Amino acid sequence: MRFPWSGRRKDRRHELQEELDAHFAIDIQQRIEAGCDPAEAGFASRRDFGNVSRVKEVTREMWGGTSLERLIQDIRHSLRRLWKAPAFAITTVLTLALGIGATTAIFSVVDAVLLRSLPYRDAHRLVAIYEDRSRTGFPRKEFTPANYVDCKTQKGIFDDVAAIDADRFYNLTGGAATPERLSAEGVTHNLFSLLGVQALFGHVFSPQEDRPGSEHVVLISHRLWLGRFGGDRSVIGRDILLNGEKYSVVGVMPPGFSFPNKNADLWVPTAFTSQDLADRGSHFLMVVALLRPGVTIKQANAQLLVLSQRLRRQHMDVMQFVDSFIADPLQNVYTRDVRAGLILLLAAVGFILLIACANIANLLLSRAVGRQREIALRAALGAARSRIVRQLLTESAVLAIAAGVLGILLAEGNFRFLRNLIPEDLSRTVSVTLDLPVLAFAILISLVSTFMFGLAPALQTSKVDISESLKEGGRAGVGVRRKNVGNSLVIGEIALSLMLLVASGLLIESFANLRHLDPGFRSDHVLTARIDVPETSYRSFSSRTQFFQTVLERVRVLPGVERAGFSSPLPLLPEAGFVPEADFVPEGVVRPDIEYGALDHVVSPGYFEAMRIPLMHGRLFDSRDGPSAPSVAVINETMARKFWRNQNALGKRFRIDLGNSNFRSFQIVGVVGDVRQMSLDAVAKEEMYFPYWQAEGNYMMPRDLVIRITGNPMDLAGALRKTVWAVAPDQPVSDVRTMDDIVDHEVGERRIQTVLLGGLAALALVLACVGIYGVVAYLVTQEHHQIGIRAALGATPRGILRLVLARASKLTFIGLSIGILAALLITRFMKSLLFGVSGIDPLPFVAAAILLTSVALLASYLPARTAMRIDPVIALRCE
Amino acid sequence: MTREKPYQDRIELMQGTLDMLVLRTLQWGPQHGHGIGQVIRTKSDDALQIEHGSLYPALHRLERKGWLKSEWRPSEANRRAKYYSLTAAGKKQLLAEQSKWNDLVETIARVMKPA
Numbered sequence: 001m002r003f004p005w006s007g008r009r010k011d012r013r014h015e016l017q018e019e020l021d022a023h024f025a026i027d028i029q030q031r032i033e034a035g036c037d038p039a040e041a042g043f044a045s046r047r048d049f050g051n052v053s054r055v056k057e058v059t060r061e062m063w064g065g066t067s068l069e070r071l072i073q074d075i076r077h078s079l080r081r082l083w084k085a086p087a088f089a090i091t092t093v094l095t096l097a098l099g100i101g102a103t104t105a106i107f108s109v110v111d112a113v114l115l116r117s118l119p120y121r122d123a124h125r126l127v128a129i130y131e132d133r134s135r136t137g138f139p140r141k142e143f144t145p146a147n148y149v150d151c152k153t154q155k156g157i158f159d160d161v162a163a164i165d166a167d168r169f170y171n172l173t174g175g176a177a178t179p180e181r182l183s184a185e186g187v188t189h190n191l192f193s194l195l196g197v198q199a200l201f202g203h204v205f206s207p208q209e210d211r212p213g214s215e216h217v218v219l220i221s222h223r224l225w226l227g228r229f230g231g232d233r234s235v236i237g238r239d240i241l242l243n244g245e246k247y248s249v250v251g252v253m254p255p256g257f258s259f260p261n262k263n264a265d266l267w268v269p270t271a272f273t274s275q276d277l278a279d280r281g282s283h284f285l286m287v288v289a290l291l292r293p294g295v296t297i298k299q300a301n302a303q304l305l306v307l308s309q310r311l312r313r314q315h316m317d318v319m320q321f322v323d324s325f326i327a328d329p330l331q332n333v334y335t336r337d338v339r340a341g342l343i344l345l346l347a348a349v350g351f352i353l354l355i356a357c358a359n360i361a362n363l364l365l366s367r368a369v370g371r372q373r374e375i376a377l378r379a380a381l382g383a384a385r386s387r388i389v390r391q392l393l394t395e396s397a398v399l400a401i402a403a404g405v406l407g408i409l410l411a412e413g414n415f416r417f418l419r420n421l422i423p424e425d426l427s428r429t430v431s432v433t434l435d436l437p438v439l440a441f442a443i444l445i446s447l448v449s450t451f452m453f454g455l456a457p458a459l460q461t462s463k464v465d466i467s468e469s470l471k472e473g474g475r476a477g478v479g480v481r482r483k484n485v486g487n488s489l490v491i492g493e494i495a496l497s498l499m500l501l502v503a504s505g506l507l508i509e510s511f512a513n514l515r516h517l518d519p520g521f522r523s524d525h526v527l528t529a530r531i532d533v534p535e536t537s538y539r540s541f542s543s544r545t546q547f548f549q550t551v552l553e554r555v556r557v558l559p560g561v562e563r564a565g566f567s568s569p570l571p572l573l574p575e576a577g578f579v580p581e582a583d584f585v586p587e588g589v590v591r592p593d594i595e596y597g598a599l600d601h602v603v604s605p606g607y608f609e610a611m612r613i614p615l616m617h618g619r620l621f622d623s624r625d626g627p628s629a630p631s632v633a634v635i636n637e638t639m640a641r642k643f644w645r646n647q648n649a650l651g652k653r654f655r656i657d658l659g660n661s662n663f664r665s666f667q668i669v670g671v672v673g674d675v676r677q678m679s680l681d682a683v684a685k686e687e688m689y690f691p692y693w694q695a696e697g698n699y700m701m702p703r704d705l706v707i708r709i710t711g712n713p714m715d716l717a718g719a720l721r722k723t724v725w726a727v728a729p730d731q732p733v734s735d736v737r738t739m740d741d742i743v744d745h746e747v748g749e750r751r752i753q754t755v756l757l758g759g760l761a762a763l764a765l766v767l768a769c770v771g772i773y774g775v776v777a778y779l780v781t782q783e784h785h786q787i788g789i790r791a792a793l794g795a796t797p798r799g800i801l802r803l804v805l806a807r808a809s810k811l812t813f814i815g816l817s818i819g820i821l822a823a824l825l826i827t828r829f830m831k832s833l834l835f836g837v838s839g840i841d842p843l844p845f846v847a848a849a850i851l852l853t854s855v856a857l858l859a860s861y862l863p864a865r866t867a868m869r870i871d872p873v874i875a876l877r878c879e
Numbered sequence: 880m881t882r883e884k885p886y887q888d889r890i891e892l893m894q895g896t897l898d899m900l901v902l903r904t905l906q907w908g909p910q911h912g913h914g915i916g917q918v919i920r921t922k923s924d925d926a927l928q929i930e931h932g933s934l935y936p937a938l939h940r941l942e943r944k945g946w947l948k949s950e951w952r953p954s955e956a957n958r959r960a961k962y963y964s965l966t967a968a969g970k971k972q973l974l975a976e977q978s979k980w981n982d983l984v985e986t987i988a989r990v991m992k993p994a
Contacts, residue, residue: 015961019912020935022960026913029956055932062939 012063016056024049074394081395088367092360093403095767096449099353100400100407102760104442105414106349109421110342111437112430113335119256119429121196122290126330127300129161129287131308132323138581140326143287144318145272146280150311151287151325157300161289162191164260165270169532170242173730177228181532181732183263184218184242186270194290195259202236202251205269209250215271218247222255223428224265242266243534244730258428260286281318283581288330300327321595338423340832341753344503345421347826348760351496353445355764357453358489359771364396364457365486366778375461388462396454397447404446408434411442420752456485486775487811493771494815494856495822497764498848502823504754504761505844506834511754513836514747520675520684521571522612526739527713528570529705529720531731541696545627547728548692548702552604554723558716560709565607566692566702568600570739571677572746573704580700584688586643587653587665596654598639598686599677602695602702608634608672610708611739618650618670625691632691633666639686640671658697666690680746681835706739713738753833765851769859776808777863784870792872801868808860809853816849897929897937899980902946902965902973909964911954912938938963946972 024045031041046052082089117123129151131141143151143163152161165186172180189210198204200222209217218240220229229235239246247268258264291300304325312319368375375388415432422430531551538544548566555564582600590596605621607613616637625632633654640649649671655663674684692702709716717736724733744751780787787800795803827839904910904918915938916929941947946969954960965973 016935018959019961022911022954022956022958023913023931025956025958026911026954026960049931051932055935058932058936059939062936062943 013060016059020052020056070390071394074391075398077391078395078398082398085367088363089399092363092399093406095356095359096400096403096453097406097410098763099349099356100404100442100445100449101410101414102349102407103346103353103445104407104438105411105418106342106345106421107441108411108415108432108434108438109418110346111435111441112432113422113426114331114339114342115437116430118331118334118426120330123331124329125159125291125293126195127289127291127297127327128330128333129289129304129325129327131283132326133321134323135321140328142283143285144280144283145277145285147308147311147325148285148287149277150307151289151304154303154307155292157292157295157303159290159292160190160194161287162188162194163270164188164191164286164288165284166260166286167263168268169534170266170268171244171532171534171537171730171732172228172240172242173244174241179730179732180228181530181734182224182242182265183261184266184268185260185264187267188270188272191259191288194288197254197257197259199251200254201233202249204251205267210269210271212271212273215269216245216247217250217269218242219251219253219267220249221253221258221265225252242268244537256429260288261425262428280315281583289327291327297327297329334423334426338421338749340830341749342421344830344833345753345756345760348500348503348757351500352760352763352767353449354452355493355496355767355771357449358493359767359774360399360453361457362486362489362771362774362778364453365460366774368457368461371461379462385462389458392458392461393450393454396458397450400446400450400454403449404442407446408439408442411438420748460485486778490772490775490811491815491818493768494812494852495819497761497768498816498819498852499823499826500757500761500764501848501851502819502844503826503830504757505848506827506830506837506839506841507750507754507757509837509841509844510833510835511747511750514680514750517676517680517836519571519680519743520613520673521739523739523743525709525711525713526610527707527709527716527720528735528737528739528742529717529724529733530703530735531566531705531724531733532703533701533731537728537730542627544701545693548604550727551705551724552606554727555705555707555720556606558719558723560711560716561707562710563606563610563708565610565706566604567607567611567704567706568602568700568702570704570706570742571611571675572679572742582656582688582698584654584656585663587655594643596643598635598688600698600700601687601689602692602698602700603689604692604702607689607706610706611675612708613675614673616671616673617648618668620670620672621689621691625693627693627696629694631664631666631694632669634670634672634689635668636672636674636684636687638674638684639688640668642686662697664697680743765855768852769855772808772811772856773859773862775811776804776860777866779807780804780863780867783867787867787870788872788874791870797868800870801864804864804867805857805860808856808864812853812856816852819852820845820849895976896980897933898941899973899976900927900929901934901937901941901963902969902976905947905963905965905969906973909950909952909962911960911962913960915963941969945969 024042027045027049028038028041031044032038036044049055118126120126129143130139131143131147132139133141145163148161148163151158154161168184168186170182170184172182187205189205189207192198192204199219202219204219205217208214220235225231225235235249236251238249240249241247253267289300291297301324304327308319308322308325312322378388379385412434415434418432419427422432533544533547535544538547552564552566555561580600581597583595583597585596603621605623605625608615608620618634620634621632635649643649644652649668651668653665653667655665657663672689675687676682676684677687678685690698695701705720707713707716707720714737720736721733724731790800790803791797823845824840827834830839900919901915904915904922910918912931912935916931916934919927919929938947942949942963946966947963948966949961949963951959952962954962
C-alpha cells in the first residue's frame with residue numbers, strides 16, 4: 001500500500017535519522033576530545049540522550065497531520081498482521097459478517113415496516129377509527145355510515161374524515177381477455193386529498209362524481225393499467241365493463257398505491273344516498289381520518305369517547321353495545337400483528353451479534369498471549385499505552401469494517417426473502433431497501449462491535465509487564481484477569497444462547513400447537529375456488545341460485561369428486577378481516593343484556609360434508625330446504641351454548657330483520673361443530689348458516705366453491721374452470737387453490753418467524769459451542785505446566801478430566817442461571833406470539849438447558865482429553 | 880508494568896520558555912541541535928539541562944511554525960548536520976517573547992520582594 005504522501009514522509013524520516021546521527025557523532029567526538037574512551041563515549045552519549053525511539057516519535061508528531069498518517073500506519077500494520085494469519089482473519093470476518101448481516105437484514109425490515117412512515121403526505125397524522133365493542137368481543141368493529149357522518153363533524157380534532165367500503169369485487173369483462181375478478185374499494189371522494197395522493201394520469205374523484213347517479217367512474221391501479229390495458233394512456237375516458245355495467249376510467253393511480261390493502265385494483269365512489277348515510281346499523285366502513293395538526297391521539301380519543309357516548313344515548317337501540325369510538329394510528333393498524341415478532345427477531349439477531357463478538361474477543365485474547373512479547377517490546381521502545389491500544393483497536397476496526405461490508409452484501413442478498421416479513425397489506429406499499437438509515441445502522445453496529453470485541457482484549461493486552469514478558473523463558477502463565485474475561489465471555493454466550501433457544505422453543509411449540517389444532521374441518525383433499533357472481537349479471541335471485549345449482553350439479557359428476565358445496569367466505573379467508581355479523585331476535589325469552597348476533601353464512605347442501613364439519617345434533621341442509629320450504633338454519637356449538645344455555649337449541653326459532661320492517665323466522669334444524677373462522681389462533685365465535693335457496697335478501701351470497709376429491713385436488717383445477725365457463729362464459733374463476741394451501745398461508749407468517757428464530761438459535765448454539773471449546777482449550781494449553789504438576793503429584797487422568805469438566809460445568813451452570821432469569825423476563829413480552837403455551841412453560845427451558853449443557857460438556861471434552869494425556873515429565877521439562 | 884515517566888527528575892522549564900531559549904540561542908547565528916543544547920547548558924552554567932526529548936520536537940515545531948529555517952551544512956564531526964537559523968518571523972517572535980518575559984520577571988519580582 002502506498003499513499004501519495006508516504007514518499008515525502010519517508011524522506012523526512014531519513015532526515016530525522018540523519019539529524020540525530022549527526023547529534024551522536026558530534027557528541028561522541030566531543031566526549032573523546034574530552035578524554036573519554038571511544039567505546040565508552042558511544043554508550044555514554046546514547047545513555048544521556050535517552051529513548052531515541054520516543055524522541056523520534058514525539059518529533060514526528062510535530063510534523064502535523066500525523067493522526068491521519070498514524071491511522072494509515074496502523075491500518076497498514078493491521079493488514080500485514082491479518083495477512084499473516086489468514087485463518088484467524090477469515091474466521092473472524094465471516095463470524096462477524098454473519099452477525100452484522102443478520103442484524104442489518106432484520107433491521108431493514110423493521111425500518112421499512114415500523115420506522116419509516118407510510119408513503120402518504122401526513123402519514124403521522126393519519127388514523128383509522130373503529131367502534132370499540134370489546135364487551136361483546138369486537139374491540140375493532142367496522143363503522144356504520146351514520147356514525148361516520150357524525151365523526152365528520154368533529155372539526156376540532158379532525159381535518160378531514162373519509163370512508164372506505166373495502167373489498168368489494170367486480171368482474172371485469174369485455175375484450176378478448178379472460179374475465180377477471182378484481183378487488184375494488186368504494187371510497188369517498190375526499191380519501192385521496194386526505195392521503196395526499198394524486199392520480200398518475202387523469203384525475204381522482206370530484207365531489208360531483210361521488211353522488212348517486214354519477215358514480216359510474218373508476219380509478220384503476222398502476223398494476224392493472226400495465227397488465228390489462230398495456231400501459232395505454234388513452235384508457236382515460238374509456239368505458240370498461242364491471243359486473244356487466246359501464247364505468248368510465250377517470251384516472252390511473254401511481255405505482256405502489258394500493259389502499260387500503262394489497263389487492264386493491266379499482267376504486268369507485270361510494271356515492272352514498274342520504275338514506276345510506278342515515279344507516280346506523282350496518283357495519284361495513286373502514287374510516288380514515290386526518291388529525292388536525294397538534295392534536296394527539298389521546299385528545300382525539302377523549303373527544304371520540306364523548307361523541308360516542310352522546311350518540312349511544314340517542315340511539316340506544318342500535319348502539320347499546322358500543323363502548324366507544326377509537327382512533328388508532330394508521331401505521332399501527334397495519335403493523336400491530338407483526339410488531340412483536342419483528343422486535344423479537346431484531347433482539348435475536350442482536351444476540352447473535354453479541355455472541356459472535358464474544359467469540360472474536362476470545363480469539364483476540366488468545367492471540368494476544370502470542371503477541372505479549374511483541375507488545376512488551378513496543379512498550380519498551382517507548383510506545384505509549386494509548387498508542388498500543390489504538391493500534392489493537394485499529395486491527396479490530398479493520399476486521400469489523402471488512403465484516404460490515406460483507407454483512408451489508410449478505411443482508412441485501414436476502415431482501416427478496418425478507419419481503420416475506422412485511423405484513424401482506426403493506427406488501428405493495430413498502431419495500432425493503434438498502435436506504436440511508438439501514439446503511440447508517442450497519443456502520444454503527446460495525447463500529448459498536450469493534451469496541452465490543454476489541455476493547456477488552458486491547459486493554460488486557462496492552463497491560464504487559466515488560467520485564468516479565470521479555471525475560472527469556474519467562475513462563476507465560478494465564479493472568480487471573482485473562483481468565484476472568486474469558487469466563488465472563490463464556491457465561492454471557494451461554495446465557496444469550498439459552499434465551500434464544502427458549503424463545504425459539506416457545507415459538508416452535510406454538511407453531512406445533514397451531515398446526516395440530518383441530519380447525520373444525522379437514523383441509524386435506526379439498527379444492528377451493530372463488531366464484532363471485534355479480535348481482536348485475538344475475539338480476540333475479542332465482543337466476544343466481546339457478547347458476548349455483550347448475551355449477552354444483554356439473555361439478556359433482558366430475559371424476560374423483562366426492563362432495564361439493566358453495567359457501568360465503570371460507571374459513572381463514574374472511575373478507576377484509578371480517579365476516580359480517582347479523583343481528584337476530586330469538587323467539588321466546590329475550591334477555592336485554594345480551595347482544596344477539598352471530599356470523600352470517602350462506603351455504604349450499606354439501607358444504608359441511610365437503611369440509612367434513614361434524615354434525616353434532618339434528619341434520620344438515622339437503623334438497624328439502626328449497627326456496628318455498630320452511631326457513632331453516634344450522635348453528636354452531638358456540639352459538640347454541642351462548643344463546644340457549646341449558647336448553648336444546650334444536651327446533652328453536654329466531655327472527656332476522658331483512659330491512660324495511662321485514663322479518664323472517666328461521667328454525668334451527670342442526671348444530672355443527674365450531675370452525676376456526678377468522679384465524680387459527682382465534683377462538684370460534686357464534687355462527688349461523690342458512691341454505692342459499694332461502695337466503696334471498698341476505699347480504700351474503702355464496703362465493704367460494706369447495707370440492708372434496710380423491711387424489712390430488714389441483715388436478716381438477718382445469719376441469720373446474722371449463723365447467724364453470726360452460727355454464728357462464730364471462731364468469732371469473734379466481735383463487736383456485738387447495739384448502740391445505742389456505743391453512744398453510746394462514747400460518748405462513750408464524751412459520752417464517754419460527755424458522756428464522758429456530759435458525760438463529762441453532763446458529764447461537766454453534767457459536768457458543770465454538771466459544772466454549774476455545775476458552776477451555778486455551779485454559780488447558782496455558783495450564784499445561786500446572787496440570788503436569790498435578791499429574792506428577794499423583795492426580796489420575798480421570799481426576800484431571802473431572803477437574804477440567806468441572807470448571808466448564810461451573811461456567812455453564814452460571815450461564816444457564818443468568819439465561820433462565822433473563823429468558824423469563826423476555827418471554828413476558830412474547831405473549832402475543834405464543835399460542836397454547838405460556839411464557840413460563842418448563843419444556844423449552846428444560847430442553848434448552850439440557851441441550852446447552854451437553855453442548856458445553858462436549859465442547860470441553862476434547863480439550864479435557866488433551867489435558868488427561870499430559871505427560872508430567874514432558875510438561876515440567878518444558879519449563 | 881512500566882509507564883513512561885519521561886522527564887520526571889529533571890529541572891522542568893516553564894511552559895513555553897524552551898521555545899524562547901532556542902530562539903535566543905539562534906540570535907548569534909545558525910546552530911545544530913547538539914550545539915543549541917550545549918549553548919543553553921553552558922550559558923546557564925549547567926543549571927538547565929535541555930532534554931533531547933524536548934529539544935528536537937521543539938525544533939521541528941518551531942520550524943513548522945515558520946520561526947526557524949534549516950539547512951544541511953558540514954559540521955565539526957566530518958559529517959553534515961542540520962543547522963537551524965532564525966527567520967524574520969522568528970526574530971519578531973523572539974522580541975515579543977523577550978518583552979513578555981521581562982514583564983513577567985518584573986511582575987513576579989515585585990510580588991516576591993519583601994515588603
